[in-house]
Amino acid sequence: MQRAGKWKTPRRPGPKKGTNIEKDPVGVYCRIRPLGAEDEECCIEMISSSTIQLHAPNGLKANRNGEYKEMQYTFKKVFGINTTQLELFEDVARPLVEDLINCKNGLLFTYGVTGSGKTFTMTGSPGEGGLLPRALDMLFNSISPFQAKRFVFKPDVKNGMDIQSQVDALLERQKRDSQQSVPKTPSSRQKADPEFADMINPDEACKSENVVEDCCYSVFVSYIEIYNNYIYDLLEDAPFDSVRPKWFGGGTPVRNNEFIPPQSKILREDQNHNMYVGGCTEVEVKSTEEAFEVFWKGQKKRRIANTQLNRESSRSHSVFTIKLAQAPLDADGDHILQDKSQVNVSQLCLVDLAGSERTSRTKAEGSRLREAGTINQSLMTLRTCMEVLRENQICGTNKMVPYRDSKVTHLFKNYFDGEGKVRMIVCVNPKADDYEETILVMRFAEMTQEVEVARPVDRPICGLGAGRRQKNQAFKDELSRRLEERGGPCNPDDPVMLDQLIESFPPLPPCELVDPNDDHTLPRLIEVLERRHRIRQMMTQQFEKNASTLKSMLQQFDSQLNAKETILHDQQTKLTEKEKLLINQKMEIERLEKKSKTLECKIDILQKTTEMYEQDKRSLQEELETQEQRLQRELSERRRMEQRMQGVVMNTKHKWEKECERRVNAKQLELQNKLWVKDEKLKQLKAIVTESSSGSGAAIERPERPSRERDRNIAQKRSASPSPLPTALPAHPMHRRSHSAGGEKWVDHKPSSNLDLDTVMQPIIPNAIKVSTPNEKALSKCHKYVLRHQELASDGEIETQLIKGNVYKTRGGGQAVQFTDIETLKQQYTKASSHKRRSVSPDGPDQNEDMENRVPVASTSSSYGYQKRRKP
Template identity: 80%
Template sequence: MQYSFKKVFGINTTQMELFEDIGRPLVEDLIHSKNGLLFTYGVTGSGKTYTMTGSPGEGGLLPRSLDLLFNSIGPFQAKRFVFKPDDKNGMEIQSQVDALLERQKRDSQQSVPRTPSSRLKADPEFADMISPEEACKCDNVDDDCCYSVFVSYIEIYNNYIYDLLEDAPFDPIRPKWLGGGTPVRNNEFIPPQSKLLREDQNHNMYVAGCMEVEVKSTEEAFEVFWKGQKKRRIANTQLNRESSRSHSVFTVKLAQAPLDADGDHILQDKNQVTVSQLCLVDLAGSERTSRTRAEGSRLREAGNINQSLMTLRTCIEVLRENQMYGTNKMVPYRDSKVTHLFKNYFDGEGKVRMIVCVNPKADDYEESSLVMRFAEMAQEVEVARPVDRPICALAAGRRHRNQAFRDELSRRLEERGNSNNAGNQCTHQVNSACLLNQLIESLPPIPRCELVDPADDQTLPNLIEVLERRHHIRQMITEQFNQTGTCVKSQNQQSKISEKDKVILNQRSEIDRLEKKSKTLEYKIDILQKTTDMYEQDKRSLQLELETREQRLQKELSERRRMEQRMQGMVTDTKLKWEKECERRVNAKQLEMQNKLWVKDEKLKQLKAIVTESNSSCSAERPQRPSRERDRDRNMGQKRSASPSPVTPPVRPTHRRSHSCGGEKWVDHKPSTNLDLDTVMQPILPNAIKVSTPNEKALSKCHKYVLRHQELASDGEIETKLIKGDVFKTRGGGQAVQFTDIETLKQENPTAPRYSILRNEDADCGPSTVLSSDQSPFSMSFVNPGPRVWRTSGEEQNPH
């Protein structure tokens, strides 16, 4: 598969190179009052959040965009609260007095924390994300405007919008909200309130009630970002340990207004205020539930994420179709909060850039192909840019001229002050030296002190006067020297103090560096702590799953043991049952064989008697025949007690009348599997309803029921049984059948030889006498005691 894009960044591309190609043009457009939208798109775990945020030392697109923005407009920023949001996606300009009152009010409230959220730990400084060598700025910034930056941070979770910068109201009884509606104690929490989308007077979409924080530096903006990042919803899935479960939108809004003609103050005209914004969107990754095995809330989150991404694809496809084929189909922006919020960008209110992140895993091949196919198609959508308009009609360079005048004035004042200070110091030093020289030169010489005449009274007084004058001058010299020494000492002390100040500054910079390092370490410790907690949670969940599986295994083992015991009992019972059945069948077979042997013996005896009788009749004389006949009659009379004599075959009627004939109405149940025997004698049931399957309607109309059942007998002939019963109504309004008789019909060959046998059977109903004929195809049996049994080629039981 081949896909074409404007530019492809390999795995060795640095964050700086990516930002120079993607982020820098958007920030420059933001400074020039143009909107921009940048979002990352791809499969879960493909590196979207890393591309947008980065890591310590490797800042992503978001921190580098903030760095470029503040480096460019830093000297031209207005004071706090000069620009103020009007809660309708617009900006107002406050006077200097109102802004000063707002600042004083904020400074007075900062001493007392309003909510527990203000006591959170400080996050790593922005300098730890981007090295000083990578800092950059824009050159073409209008210096005749004042700028102010406002940031907001929202997330779109389950198609609801939540403000990540909103502080939960503090309740001393209920616990604080940690973000995402997470319970803290006793399952009590303050759930976040979802926000609504509104349309301003310029038909631009915005989030109503969203908190916009004014920031003045990259560090402050990044700290606000990390404050909201802590509340963002992430979860552990099968594909990503820290998977984003929501779409996050970090909006940088830049408000700018021109200066007056003198270049000193901002114009108090609201119509001259220009607001532009840059939206940095980190989309949640698309995922398949078959791979993540998501359940419960994770499954619902994945469904909403995939639905919003599908809506984004649909909107892009409809825009492309409208542009390519000239159609005017309605774009379904309102189907998802993501597309509804950025509707203006797709309609031409700003530049749109999309970064497609791809993970070269073999498991992500199909999903990555779909992502790249959609991204390639999205390139064909053209969005018209709005025409630039001038901010004001004043001449350019006002701030520069005013600043140049101020710099020149301060330079002259500084030179004048420096010359006065230097002259005073030099004059003081020259005066001190001249005064010392004059005092030294004014010392009177010591006169001669030789006494020649004892009456000389001039020498000693002159000497005393000179010495007194010298002593006075010496005191003056000492005082002057002390003053000069004090001045020199003060100068030395000032130089030492300046050196100490330099040392203190160096130490303070070192302390700041160490504080930043400690904050970075704290941040890393927090990350490690979160990772540790996550691993501990996974460990507990795995232990719980292991315990659950062990319990399940123990339960299955116990169930298996009980099943084995039950099966052993069933096997034992079945074995005993079959042993009894086999014993019963063996006994029945033995009895049957004995009967057959007895029948054969009887036949042999009869044959022997017939042969003996025929021989005797041929050899004996005729007068002796009556005595032999009497003997034979006597012997046959003795045998008749055991078996009846053969009779002539009865007359065969055309039809056999069934015992079921009567005035009752019958249900003749003949299954479709029964075979027609094509015999002459068939059971006839008058007033019968013939059915193949029993039904309540037929049973409700009849009083009797008969079931025709066929089976194969032991001699290979088909045996038909008529199972009869009475139909009666039940208490529930239904029909029931109570079986009373069983009539068996069996087809036999009448030409087979039959012999009359008289024997006793040990049947279930008691001993019976069976009468069998060698000429008739039917046999009759009378059973006593117990219910009467009528057997016609079988048996019929009639309990009546």
């Protein structure tokens, strides 16, 4: 047997320096299984289509604050308890099957606590097929018309694929059929197992529309399990016990005539650094039923056990691999192209991980305890690898990922380091007993979503034209029809009849000569060879006859083809002219369309500009109206203020006039009384003098009081020219010194924005360092700090606040200020006290009398005394 070609699984190219490789995060989905009983406590709530929330069950130990926080986790999509298997397949597994047909690898695995529904999600039940049977059904529904014959693709023992010709494949099939020791592959018409007979409803069957019809396909499946960190082939023909004996994993193996233990497989690395299971059985299947039977054959050998948490708990990780080999047809569309560089092999791995569990809950002992420990250890290694991958990708580190610590991670190393799609379904049980384990699962799922895997690259099949298979089939149909019309034989030329004729060759009998006196083996062999020779001669004669007939038909076809080519050339000339005309018309239409678009753009721009101008106009008009209203209000307010000030001025003037008149009148009366008293005294003195001069006996005349009329006249004359009021002496500015200013050194912080009012009371602080901005150097030299803050009081006057504080040194070597007092200085006008002192003196009015005078003073709100200004 000669090999027409050999194909090796290509090495996934690693990231090159300076190249940007597109990556996609690992798609993580969540599926919630229904509760076992209605009265069970639920700890999971589905908030949205992508978010779930975990509630702490009753009786669980609370945290330090006496409460247990509710936690939310987000996934790519969350499937509730009412989700069907078909809906789950359409969202998760269907894209992976599409990629498998398009020469892209994929990995899908289920993860969760024991009893969360992982096996049901992957396998399903009768009537509710899971992801695995639906993926197989979709694959065969898509490629069944384009499958290659059995043994055309043949896997080798080094993760490669051999390609055989049609004759070699035929001989291989006859050889397999003649061997009685090897059971025949079940027919595609047989049902696999009663449990899988009605796995998928025919109404739910799906099919891919992206199948390349010019290729031939072949499907190979393999089924392994990883038990106690050992790999076993579930499709191996050796006897397989569901319960592992004591020798397993160490010690001396028990060998007898009844039980032959299966040998564990080892992981190998091919020449392209891809991981594979050495010596693993790969079965070529041609239908969904046949693939079901192969799967069920291995499923019966998988290790399950009864535990406290699950009646049929998986005690191992199972990996079902679907490998699709495809090669393009040649230019004639009749045979497979014998070019190994044009062959592609893609695979989809469906992994059902064993459930993580706590031995305290399962009460496992002996071998069950060891199984649980190995399962938890492998799942922990998977978590560790995901954490290191995420750290390397996020932080840019180059830590070594511990793939080799577990067979599960070592087997799928190529998916995370190479390219492909990775999908994970997190199965959760909402019952309260699994709350703590569910939290760990959620944390791992949340972390896995941040890991990125290189996006698969599209690989073209070949550079040949499309539709080769259809053209070849149409040619064969037309040839058969022409032969029937001519009355020639058509059956031998029919490809189906030709294959049946080739398969009708009698199989070769056994050729081993054990006995030298054997007279039956050689005659039987000679007879079979003669029959095969007669059949070959008959085929040769028929072939020559068909060849001559075909040659004459081809000559006739050539003449007809030449005539049709001439007609076609004329038609093409006319068509070219019409195409040119159409191209010109199209160019004119495009030019007009561009012009129309340009005009539309201009119109849009003008409309937008007009709208902007109108909007600006409206805003300006509104602003103008607002300004006018404000001016009107200010004008009316000013008029009211003027009127009010005029009234105040008139009242004040009238009041001062009355007061002056009253004072003048009072002075006049006082002066008149003084003059009258003086006159009386003068008269008495005159009388005394006269009396003394005239004699003692003379009578003393009583002085007469001056008349009131004379006094009134004198008062009117003096009121006509009143004396001016005494004015207040100018005030001498005096600066006040803050009572709190002692011998300490001060930092006088006076911002540059403060105004210098030059009022009477201005604080003067001795030993002060004046600054305009906060200064760390100045604070380190002083013990006190004062800040001058100015603001406008409610009465419109400027108010100055002196904010005082002590300066302390901090532990860090800096300075801190602790404010202790606020002193407020405010400028206001007040009236002096109007106590009047009256005294009778001939020199005129009293000069010490206090006059009403408006004096600016400064008031303070602190505990320090007032300093008032008085007249000298």
